[in-house]
Amino acid sequence: MIWETVVIVIYSIALLLIFFYALAQLNLLFNYLRAKKNDKESPKFDLTNPEETPYVTIQLPVYNELYVMERLLTNIAKIEYPEGKLEIQVLDDSTDESFEQTAKHIKELQQKGINIHHVTREDRKGYKAGALKEGLKTAKGEFIAIFDADFLPKKDWLLKTIPYFKDAKIGVVQTRWGHLNKDYSILTRVQAFALDVHFTLEQAGRNNQGHFINFNGTAGVWRKECILDAGNWQGDTLTEDLDLSYRAQLKNWKFKYLEGVETPAELPVVISAARSQQFRWNKGGAENFQKMSWKVITNKTIPFKTKVHGILHLLNSTMFLSVLVVALLSIPMLYIKNEYAHLKMYFIVMSFFVLSTLIFFICYWYTFKKTYGGGFIKFIEYVGMFFVFFSIAMGFSVHNTVAVLEGHFGKKSEFIRTPKFNLSSLKDNWRTNKYLKKGISANVIIEGLLMLYFAFGMYSAFVVGNQGGDFGLFPFHLMLFIGFGFVFFKSITSKV
Known part of the structure; x- marks a missing residue:
């Protein structure tokens, strides 16, 4: 037996x-369920006051996005923010015909008076993390908003997120993902179901009690000082967003999750695309467990309950x-x-x-x-x-x-x-x-x-x-x- x-x-x-x-x-x-709605109690920047309005950089890390670049750039150009306080960086690692199309579209937007720059580099070292790090060298913004190519933020997105950074301890503001094509198929409905659980139960449930949460790689804003203080973007895992999130929170930076601000995005419609996304997310999660778990366990300032949730989060x-x-x-x-x-x-x-x-x-x-x-x-x-x-x-x-x-x-x-x-x-x-x-x-x-x-x-x-x-x-x-x-x-x- x-x-x-x-x-x-x-x-x-x-x-x-x-x-x-x-x-x-x-x-x-x-x-x-027991969390109190305390958004009204949070200090906020008054963006009608020029002296209180911070400079913001929007970063768009892209790589061979032929089918969505025009939609992305057209949408980002509509973002509302006080004049003279916003720049857009297109961090373009593309190697196909989308590169020339993107360059042409950027020139057209520049001619319309939009402060947008085409940022390129010689190789893809560090992949997305490397592109974000490269863009940060020339970014003028005190705050860095990041959107992947399939995300379409509403025009008032910055007006709803940037004000929360008046609290100097907040390093990240993350918003909830929406779904442009949830009803396309069974596959997209299942993906939407899983993401809704994450962005309602998990992100809000952790954030409301001060547990570790993560920047989700897109549809969020970083304080530039927080990125640098936490060690900048690193490309040694496939989920650079989770990695930097934990390093920042171990440095005692606070994260603010805004469940009420939705950022629509496109879900993968083909199972092979969903597979590649799932593989990256799950492998990256395991890599970050290996990288960060001992640091969480041995940190003397983190409450025990937060450590337990942190380890289980990394073991997702x-x-x-x-x-x-x-x-x-x-x-x-x-x-x-x-x-x-x-x-x-x-x-x-x-x-x-x-x-x-x-x-x-x-x-x-x-x-x-x-x-x-x-x-x-x-x-x-x-x-x-x-x-x-x-x-x-x-x-x-x-x-x-x-x-x-x-x-x-x-x-x-x-x-x-x-x-x-x-x-x-x-x-x-x-x-x-x-x-x-x-x-x-x-x-x-x-x-x-x-x-x-x-x-x-x-x-x-x-x-x-x-x-x-x-x-x-x-x-x-x-x-x-x-x-x-x-x-x-x-x-x-x-x-x-």
């Missing part, structure tokens, strides 16, 4: 880690590893349960961990209701969305686990940009996008095999034991079958 014991121990540890993460999410929900992406372990071992556990009667009490205790799913269900309902409204019809819509979200999230677990393991073991890889499309309806053709990569990765084959594996798990529910089967894990295996099937078939069809 050696192998059975090994399976049980590993399975139990993975369940326990997921349960701890669920408890942390529940605590963030409590933080969110590692939850995919725990989910994959539980999924893979659930079928052997089904057979062990029905083979060894003396383990009955263990499995009764293990059923307690269904509570993790219930906690996630409750937490995510509050974020869904906050964003889209409540009521019976919305609740039914939410139940369906929750089922689809968890199924597809588990379908990504192999891909994301590979990213997490590479991050923890220090394997370096190139910063792969997420292809942008500028699509609004299903009639638009994404297949002509020149940035999409062809070919099927080994992960896709594994995902197809796992779809069959969990089909076997559903079949096993009917044949195990001698009392007509065991259907306790059937819903779980059904979700896994759907999730891996969705990811597998979407990945295959996006390549043809």
Whole structure:
């Protein structure tokens, strides 16, 4: 019974880690619900007073963004801010025809009197972090607003964010992401669902209690002094935003999260684009755990509860590893349960961990209701969305686990940009996008095999034991079958 014991121990540890993460999410929900709205009490700059209006630099780090550059520049040119106090830097590392088009558009904007500059460099050293660092050398602004190419801030965005920097301790103001194309497909709805949880429950729940939060790489503003004091942008992880965020907060800079200020953005519409984004985020999260966790643990000024939330925050992406372990071992556990009667009490205790799913269900309902409204019809819509979200999230677990393991073991890889499309309806053709990569990765084959594996798990529910089967894990295996099937078939069809 050696192998059975090994399976049980590993399975139990993975369940326990997921349960701890669920408890942390529940605590963030409590933080969110009891938080007082204190924005009115915050000191703010009076931007009608020229003497109180700070100079601002907008940075647009771009790399081969052929399909969205015109939209981005046209939108940024509409940003409102007191005259003479704003400059725009286009940090352009592009190597294709978008470079010339961008240069032409910038000249046209300059002729209209807009203070915009085309900043280039000889190589992509440090990728996005390197571009931001290069731009900072010549940036005139006391505050640096950053937008990725797929973001379209509203024209009053700076007027709603910059005033909060009157508090000299605030180093970053971060806004909530909106979704330009949420209803494009099931894939975009699932991504929007996950991001809404992050920008409602997690960012607000952490910030309201003074826990570590992160600048999300875009749709936020940095105090230039804070960037420099924290050690400037560094390109040794794939999530330079998370890295600098933790270094800044370890230097006692405060972050301000504005849930009420939404910055619309385009979600990836093709699964290969979503994969590249997920891989970068999850690998970068693991890299930052390796880089920052010990500094968080040993810092003597950080409260214990904040340290716990900080470590779990840095371990966010590692939850995919725990989910994959539980999924893979659930079928052997089904057979062990029905083979060894003396383990009955263990499995009764293990059923307690269904509570993790219930906690996630409750937490995510509050974020869904906050964003889209409540009521019976919305609740039914939410139940369906929750089922689809968890199924597809588990379908990504192999891909994301590979990213997490590479991050923890220090394997370096190139910063792969997420292809942008500028699509609004299903009639638009994404297949002509020149940035999409062809070919099927080994992960896709594994995902197809796992779809069959969990089909076997559903079949096993009917044949195990001698009392007509065991259907306790059937819903779980059904979700896994759907999730891996969705990811597998979407990945295959996006390549043809």
